[in-house]
Amino acid sequence: MRIDPxxxxxxxxxxxxxxxxxxxxxxxxxxxxxxxxxAGVNPLAGLYAYLFGLVGAACxxxxxxxxxxxxxxMALVVSDAGLDARPDPERxxxxxxxxxxxxxxxxxxxxxxxxxxxxxxxxxxxxxxxxGVNIVLGQLSNLTGYTARGPNRLLKTIDVxxxxxxxSVASVAVGAITVLLIVVLRTTRxxxxxxxxxxxxxxxxxxxxxxxxxxxxxxxxxxxxxxxxLPAPALPSVPDIPYLIVPAISLAFIGLVQGAAVSAxxxxxxxxxxxxxxxxxxxxxxxxxxxxFRGMPVGGSMSGSSIIVQSGARTRLALFVAGAxxxxxxxxxxxxVAYVAMPALAGLLMVVGVGAIKPSRIYSVTKSGPLPTAIxxxxxxxxxLIPLQFAxxxxxxxxxxxxxxxxxxxxxxxxVEIAPDGRMREADPPPVVPGGEVLVLQPYGSLFFASxxxxxAQLPEVVPESAGSIxxxxxxxxxxxxxxxxxxxxxxxxxxxxxxxxxRVVATEDRVISQLDAGGLTSDIGPxxxxxxxxxxxxxxxxxxxxxxxxxxx
Numbered sequence: 001m002r003i004d005p006x007x008x009x010x011x012x013x014x015x016x017x018x019x020x021x022x023x024x025x026x027x028x029x030x031x032x033x034x035x036x037x038x039a040g041v042n043p044l045a046g047l048y049a050y051l052f053g054l055v056g057a058a059c060x061x062x063x064x065x066x067x068x069x070x071x072x073x074m075a076l077v078v079s080d081a082g083l084d085a086r087p088d089p090e091r092x093x094x095x096x097x098x099x100x101x102x103x104x105x106x107x108x109x110x111x112x113x114x115x116x117x118x119x120x121x122x123x124x125x126x127x128x129x130x131x132g133v134n135i136v137l138g139q140l141s142n143l144t145g146y147t148a149r150g151p152n153r154l155l156k157t158i159d160v161x162x163x164x165x166x167x168s169v170a171s172v173a174v175g176a177i178t179v180l181l182i183v184v185l186r187t188t189r190x191x192x193x194x195x196x197x198x199x200x201x202x203x204x205x206x207x208x209x210x211x212x213x214x215x216x217x218x219x220x221x222x223x224x225x226x227x228x229x230l231p232a233p234a235l236p237s238v239p240d241i242p243y244l245i246v247p248a249i250s251l252a253f254i255g256l257v258q259g260a261a262v263s264a265x266x267x268x269x270x271x272x273x274x275x276x277x278x279x280x281x282x283x284x285x286x287x288x289x290x291x292x293f294r295g296m297p298v299g300g301s302m303s304g305s306s307i308i309v310q311s312g313a314r315t316r317l318a319l320f321v322a323g324a325x326x327x328x329x330x331x332x333x334x335x336x337v338a339y340v341a342m343p344a345l346a347g348l349l350m351v352v353g354v355g356a357i358k359p360s361r362i363y364s365v366t367k368s369g370p371l372p373t374a375i376x377x378x379x380x381x382x383x384x385l386i387p388l389q390f391a392x393x394x395x396x397x398x399x400x401x402x403x404x405x406x407x408x409x410x411x412x413x414x415x416v417e418i419a420p421d422g423r424m425r426e427a428d429p430p431p432v433v434p435g436g437e438v439l440v441l442q443p444y445g446s447l448f449f450a451s452x453x454x455x456x457a458q459l460p461e462v463v464p465e466s467a468g469s470i471x472x473x474x475x476x477x478x479x480x481x482x483x484x485x486x487x488x489x490x491x492x493x494x495x496x497x498x499x500x501x502x503x504r505v506v507a508t509e510d511r512v513i514s515q516l517d518a519g520g521l522t523s524d525i526g527p528x529x530x531x532x533x534x535x536x537x538x539x540x541x542x543x544x545x546x547x548x549x550x551x552x553x554x
Contacts, residue, residue, distance in 0.1 A: 013314035020311035021321025024067065027192045027307060028054075028322060029329050029337070030199040033220065034345040034352075035070035037142065038135060039078040039296055041093055042224050043345070046070050047326070048231055049097070049295030055323035056289025057298070061282030062275035064316040066262050067304030068286040070296050072352055073131045073254050073388075078296055079138070080387035081247040086240050093296055095236040099248035100255065100297045101287030107256060108280030119257055122365050122372035123399040126379030127392070128356055133384065135353030142346035145171035145215065154384060170209040170217050171343040178202035178347035192307045195348060202344030221338035228334045230327060231294040250389035252284075253396065255299025259283050262300040375401075411445035413458040416474065418545050424538060429458065433466035433501065438548045440472045440541065447475075452484035459488075462495035470548040471496060474541055475507040476533055486519030493525050504548065506541050508533035 028050045036046025049070040057068035078096065086092035107113075137153040140160045145168025148156035178198045185194025206217035220226060263274040279300065286298050308318050329337065366373045375398050383391040415429040418440065426442065433439055443455060473489070475481065493503040503525050507513050513530060516522050522530050533540040 014317065016312045016314050017317040018321050020308050020313035021318040022325055023193060023311040024304060024308045024318065025322035025325025025329075026196055028069065028304070028326055030196055030340065030345065030348060031304075032070065032326070033337070033340060034349050035072070035075050036296065037342065037345050038072060038138065038349055039070070039075040041078065041083070041296060042090065043220060044224060044226065044231075045090075045093060045294060045296045046075070047330070048293055049290045049298050051230075051323050051326040051330070052293040052295050053286040053290035053298030054304075054319055054326075055286075057282040057286030058316050058319040058323075059282070060278065060285045061316075062278040063263050063282075063300075063305075065305050065309050065313055065318070066259070066274075066279060066282070067301050067308055067319065067322075068259075068283050068298050069301040069304045070298050071255070071258055071301050072135050072349070072356065073128070073258065074251050074297050074299055076131060076134050076138070077247055077251050077254065077388040077392065081244070081389060082387075086237070086243065088237060090294070091234060091237040092240045092244065094234050094291045094294055095238075095240050096244045096248055096251070097287050097291030097295060097297045098236050099241065099244055100251040101284040101291065103248055103252035104255060104284030104287060105281050106284075107252065108277045108284060111277050112256075113260065113276030113280060119396070120372065120375065120399045121361075122368075122376040123379050123395045124257065125358070125361050125365050126376035127383055127395050129358070129362060129376075130380045130383030130391075132353045132356030134388075135356065136350050139346040139349045139353070142218075142342045143172065143175040143350065144168060145218065145343070152385065168215045168217065170206070170213045170215065174202045174206045174209070174217050174341050175343035175347040175350075177205055178344040179351055182348065182351045191310070199340065199344045199348055202347065203339055203341040206341035206344065207339060218342045219338065220340045220342070223342070226334050226338040229331060233292050234294050236291065246393070247389040250392040251297045251299075253392055255283055255287075255297070256280055258302065259300030262302050262305050375399075411443060411447065411451040411454045411458070413455065414442045414444065416440040416442050416541075418542060422538075422542060424541075429460050431460060432463050433460045433469050433471060433496070435465045435501075436468040436552060438470050438472065438545060438552065440474060440545060442474045442476070443478070447478055447481045447485045452482065452488050455485060456488045456491075459492055462492070462499060462501070464499055466496070467500045468552070469496070469501040470504060470552065471501065472504045472506060472541070472544055472548060475505065475509075475512055476537070476541075478507070478512055479509050481512050481515050483515070483519050486516060486521050489516075489521050490519070490524055493521065502529065504529045504531065504544060506531045506533050506544055 029047065032047035032050035033043040034046065035049065036043035039046065053068050057066065078093070081096065083089045083092045134153055137157045140157055141148045144160060146160055146163055146166045148159045150156035150159050181198035181201055182194055185197060188194065190197065206219065210216040259279050260276050263276050263279045283299055290296065290298050365376045379395045379398055382394050413429055414426045416424055416426055418424050429441060445451060447455065496503050505516065507516065507530070513532060516530060531540055531544050
């Protein structure tokens, strides 16, 4: 991995990069505070994560425009991680960010980028949809000013609506004004800066309302002290590491999946494909820097990356400018930041949550079949009901099940007919093995353990009338065969032998021939009936077929 700071900027594009960085830096201030609020931690931890995570990752990522920030999905995992149960919740948060970074760097060094593509769309759709719902439900208390009670977000939501009379009218008004402004302004030329304007206007309204309402709107200064200046480095809490391993792995997985989407969807400065593994390492570095400087876990953000590209960035200098802008805000405007209204941040987050719900994507999954739909529904339900760090791992498991199920159902057996002039054509296999004939079968698909039942169901049935036949199984294009498949072939060979017929195999890969031998098929049918194919397509099959025809003719 070559890091050359001289390629981080170009004198010709400094102006455009500075302008883009200014936009992202200003937008990131309320966004970062909202991320901390969503995670249930000190909102400043979200702001510090945006600042230090962005800058730390920008030094290492392959994607020049990847904005590494605290995402909504990662914030919800932090919220469910049970940090309040630790002796020092704040240090546990920083430790969690550092652990997440270590996992991400390890994934990058192990070149695990290609594994991300195995996460099914059904799992991610169910997960992201539930994340959107969770974000909305999780902010009802901040929006209404009523402190909900309950073991999970669904029960807390019920509690909020049961106690409708205890809502703060002023808080609801501030949140509604913020949401309305965001919806109206984001379709104008103001674009992403509409988020900043909406939060500022909402906070000003809260300040004015607090002058005469009995139940004041909660502001940032009411829940934390907003310091002037950047935070001092913090050391991780070693005793918390075993407790935080599972949420760190879940956070790393979410961050890597979202980061891979950014790598694929955001163009690089030179137009070349981004190195996903290097982006993993960059995100890991961002998490470590974020954790050291009292921030929460971060990952590749599609929204932040899109903002900086749409604002005209040309090099990664824009990311460093954005970090500098946030630092200036912390230094100069910390007194103003303290007056940010919590309902305004809640309104911003609820707009983000609704935006994460994509009806078109849900419809696409439902149209793809009952199994993906069921996987999506289960992932959605679990993400709503159980802590997210476990829901993520369950989702990965469901993804594996879906992948195995899809691959096993793709196995198809075809019959190969060889004409006297050597031409071959494929057809559906007969329902039963015809007696006194040569039958050539060609399976397609992954012949691993889970596909054994599908493969067995497509083999022709052996009946007494199948006597005197020779079945040739062609395994061309198959580089591995599971022992479960070998057992199916052994049963098929025994059924054939019981009626006076036989099985012969043509395989091109030495590994497949070794697996047939290890599974016992070679000894069952005899080594002379297992033939090694050549690079000449069909040559060995035609020879074995001709020998079989001649044998039956005698």
